[in-house]
Amino acid sequence: xxxxxxxxxxxxxxxxxxxxxGLTFFFLEQSIITKVTPGYYFNPISLxxxxxxxxxxxxxxxxxxxxxxxxxxxSINGVLIVSLLVATLVMTIxxxxxxxxxRTLSVKFLDGTFHDVILTLTPAKRxxxxxxxxINIAFIYFIILVLPNHPNFxxxxxxxxxxxxxxxxxxxxxxxxxxxxxxxxxxxHGYSRNGEVPSSFFNNRNPYASFLLSSQVMMVFLYxxxxxxxxxxxxxxxxxxxxxxxxxxxxxxxxxxxxxLFFFVFYRHMWHLYKKGHYRRLTIQTIIxxxxxxxVFLFRVMPPLxxxxxxxxxxxxxxxxxxGVGVSTVDTRIKLWKYAISLIVASPTTLxxxxxxxxxxxxxxxxxxxxxxxxxxxxxxxxxxxTIEVLHTFGLVGVALYALTFIIIVALIIRRRxxxxxxxxxxxxxxxxxxxxxxxxxxxxxxxxxxxxxxSFTFILPFLYxxxxxxxxxxxxxxxxx
Numbered sequence: 193x194x195x196x197x198x199x200x201x202x203x204x205x206x207x208x209x210x211x212x213x214g215l216t217f218f219f220l221e222q223s224i225i226t227k228v229t230p231g232y233y234f235n236p237i238s239l240x241x242x243x244x245x246x247x248x249x250x251x252x253x254x255x256x257x258x259x260x261x262x263x264x265x266x267s268i269n270g271v272l273i274v275s276l277l278v279a280t281l282v283m284t285i286x287x288x289x290x291x292x293x294x295r296t297l298s299v300k301f302l303d304g305t306f307h308d309v310i311l312t313l314t315p316a317k318r319x320x321x322x323x324x325x326x327i328n329i330a331f332i333y334f335i336i337l338v339l340p341n342h343p344n345f346x347x348x349x350x351x352x353x354x355x356x357x358x359x360x361x362x363x364x365x366x367x368x369x370x371x372x373x374x375x376x377x378x379x380x381h382g383y384s385r386n387g388e389v390p391s392s393f394f395n396n397r398n399p400y401a402s403f404l405l406s407s408q409v410m411m412v413f414l415y416x417x418x419x420x421x422x423x424x425x426x427x428x429x430x431x432x433x434x435x436x437x438x439x440x441x442x443x444x445x446x447x448x449x450x451x452x453l454f455f456f457v458f459y460r461h462m463w464h465l466y467k468k469g470h471y472r473r474l475t476i477q478t479i480i481x482x483x484x485x486x487x488v489f490l491f492r493v494m495p496p497l498x499x500x501x502x503x504x505x506x507x508x509x510x511x512x513x514x515x516g517v518g519v520s521t522v523d524t525r526i527k528l529w530k531y532a533i534s535l536i537v538a539s540p541t542t543l544x545x546x547x548x549x550x551x552x553x554x555x556x557x558x559x560x561x562x563x564x565x566x567x568x569x570x571x572x573x574x575x576x577x578x579t580i581e582v583l584h585t586f587g588l589v590g591v592a593l594y595a596l597t598f599i600i601i602v603a604l605i606i607r608r609r610x611x612x613x614x615x616x617x618x619x620x621x622x623x624x625x626x627x628x629x630x631x632x633x634x635x636x637x638x639x640x641x642x643x644x645x646x647x648s649f650t651f652i653l654p655f656l657y658x659x660x661x662x663x664x665x666x667x668x669x670x671x672x673x674x
Contacts, residue, residue, distance in 0.1 A: 208252065216642075218245075253331075284585075332638050349657050353414060366393055367392040401446040404441075408453060412427070416618045453621075549640070556575070577634070578644060626648065
């Protein structure tokens with residue numbers, strides 16, 4: 193009876209967590225999109241619906257905090273995080289309310305000339321900005337401070353991570369079934385710059401590839417959680433189908449980081465064999481892995497081997513064109529960064545404290561449209577750089593707090609590493625992968641969009657897991673709420 197009661201409590205907690213995450217993701221996505229952002233399943237939600245969603249999410253978080261978590265335990269670092277969240281909330285709301293309905297800025301265009309850019313702000317967008325900020329801050333509070341205090345937190349983290357991994361595998365199967373012709377065409381004829389690529393049940397290939405990379409990191413997290421069990425090899429090999437799915441999307445950044453993660457896990461495993469003195473296994477695995485890499489390299493670059501069936505296949509799957517596409521993609525991103533930076537520095541207030549959640553994207557899009565003379569149709573206010581989006585939204589003050597958060601996480605990883613060194617090292621690596629991703633995609637730590645938050649989970653959830661274990665072992669001082 194006690195076991196059933198405990199299982200029911202865990203299931204209730206898990207479902208409520210999924211509900212809060214799902215509603216938050218839906219709100220953040222559907223409150224920022226417009227007609228220039230194609231492919232979404234739903235229309236943008238109205239202002240009245242946004243208010244209702246905000247009330248529901250806040251109520252759920254409150255109910256969870258009061259009913260399911262009997263005692264909120266905050267460490268000294270937790271108090272600091274709450275202080276930073278409250279300071280950000282107050283500063284941004286005051287800033288949003290003080291932005292004029294219309295203002296003209298002298299902005300430097302890409303050709304080097306200065307032009308007046310008119311930025312207009314309706315009351316509805318101002319309200320949406322505040323609601324989005326409240327939802328985002330409440331969600332961070334829920335994930336970072338409320339969730340870890342539940343007695344079944346460690347079990348639920350495993351459930352949540354396993355669910356993400358299973359959904360990714362389901363997305364790949366769905367893609368193989370519904371996009372069979374697209375995939376066969378790629379395997380038969382290779383990648384074409386203007387050709388179709390799989391997107392599964394996502395709106396385009398980039399979110400699909402990003403989600404798969406996040407899932408691969410989660411799979412590696414499960415690998416390290418079971419490192420002392422024989423089953424941990426299963427999670428290592430389950431990376432392969434996920435990597436295959438990423439490769440088919442030809443998302444360059446995600447492919448590179450996916451390969452980097454795979455080789456990190458494999459060669460750290462080799463180092464572990466060396467330290468344990470398993471020289472026979474080390475030698476066999478080194479020979480096999482090195483041979484595979486050499487074979488691929490030789491068949492791809494050596495003229496006599498390039499004409500073979502396998503060589504032709506490699507040329508189709510890794511064409512010369514892909515490198516040119518990569519260069520042009522970087523050039524496009526640099527142009528977008530210049531658009532954003534030129535707008536940010538045009539206003540001292542924006543540079544210092546930003547333009548606020550949601551509003552920054554609208555102003556950024558207005559600035560681009562006025563320079564081009566028409567609406568930019570691919571992506572609404574897409575910075576393709578998480579740090580620049582934080583800068584435009586919260587200014588230099590926000591960037592400083594953002595950087596401070598990473599510093600705090602690194603400091604805690606160093607302090608908690610004695611509990612589980614392998615897991616601590618993984619958390620650090622996964623954080624570096626996230627930072628690398630966020631420099632070429634609009635991904636910010638637990639901010640703005642579901643894609644960025646999902647990417648954040650790849651190191652935030654393992655970090656919270658590590659921190660919880662440390663607290664259970666008695667590490668760190670706590671402030672107990674009576």
